[in-house]
Amino acid sequence: MSGSTQPRSARFTLGVCSWSLQVKNIPELKRLLGTLGVNVVQIACGDPHHANWDEGDQLPAAALASGIEMTGAMLGFPGEDYTSPETIKRTGGFGDLATRAERLDRLAWGLERTRALGLLDLTLHAGFLPEPGDPARPAFLSTLVKAGKMAAHAGVTLAFETGQETAQLLRQTLEDVASPSIGVNFDPANMLLYDMGDPVEAVETLGDWIRSVHLKDALRPTVPGQWGQEVPLGQGAVGIPQFLAALESIGYRGPLVVEREVGDQAGRLRDVAAGLAYLKTLVPV
Numbered sequence: 001m002s003g004s005t006q007p008r009s010a011r012f013t014l015g016v017c018s019w020s021l022q023v024k025n026i027p028e029l030k031r032l033l034g035t036l037g038v039n040v041v042q043i044a045c046g047d048p049h050h051a052n053w054d055e056g057d058q059l060p061a062a063a064l065a066s067g068i069e070m071t072g073a074m075l076g077f078p079g080e081d082y083t084s085p086e087t088i089k090r091t092g093g094f095g096d097l098a099t100r101a102e103r104l105d106r107l108a109w110g111l112e113r114t115r116a117l118g119l120l121d122l123t124l125h126a127g128f129l130p131e132p133g134d135p136a137r138p139a140f141l142s143t144l145v146k147a148g149k150m151a152a153h154a155g156v157t158l159a160f161e162t163g164q165e166t167a168q169l170l171r172q173t174l175e176d177v178a179s180p181s182i183g184v185n186f187d188p189a190n191m192l193l194y195d196m197g198d199p200v201e202a203v204e205t206l207g208d209w210i211r212s213v214h215l216k217d218a219l220r221p222t223v224p225g226q227w228g229q230e231v232p233l234g235q236g237a238v239g240i241p242q243f244l245a246a247l248e249s250i251g252y253r254g255p256l257v258v259e260r261e262v263g264d265q266a267g268r269l270r271d272v273a274a275g276l277a278y279l280k281t282l283v284p285v
Contacts, residue, residue: 015040050076072121093127148179163190167202203246233275
């Protein structure tokens, strides 16, 4: 990375995560995007356990007809519990052996929905990755290999969200799985919320695996084992200018979608709007 902390020449596409706006249908999403002055979105697949849509099975047709530019899809799994770091460790992604088969089935649905939306990227949480030497690691990696093969068959790239592990562990896991159909959706705030390292340094560690970026901000936890605090973009410890410069330094030119997961719809809309305005002061778009 250069000595400057300000990105200079990157051309980033700015957008928003559909679930951050708590919308229920495509017309509402279109209206709020117009209010925000953007037309780019990472869209929830429509899983009723994550972010449902009034359009149901007609979501892909409605979204494609809307003129909204979609960068990728997002899949949540039934039973994922974000009450605390401990509950999501037990219930997130493919971590629980008892739910792996049904979640691979749900992944198959998500891959089909992603292609129906005309998209090639599907973001999800893989779950807490076992460390090398952990007896649970081989079976976990085998599940990720299966997921990668499913994605390859569908012509989709899976983008695992960062945050529940260090960048070094995620990189080692990606290298071990060795699937060209698995990459990373980089969320710098997640690394702070879980207290899993420096998100700016992690950009270089994960490099070419980064397919997409969620932009949100956070403060680290003050009590071990509890969540950190999500805050509006630019008010946390990520260091957004330095983070964007790091993305530029690895040649990332993909979308930057603002995510806000705290507050009611009006508060989220306000914070997303402020976040987009802040980003426009930092980078040419």
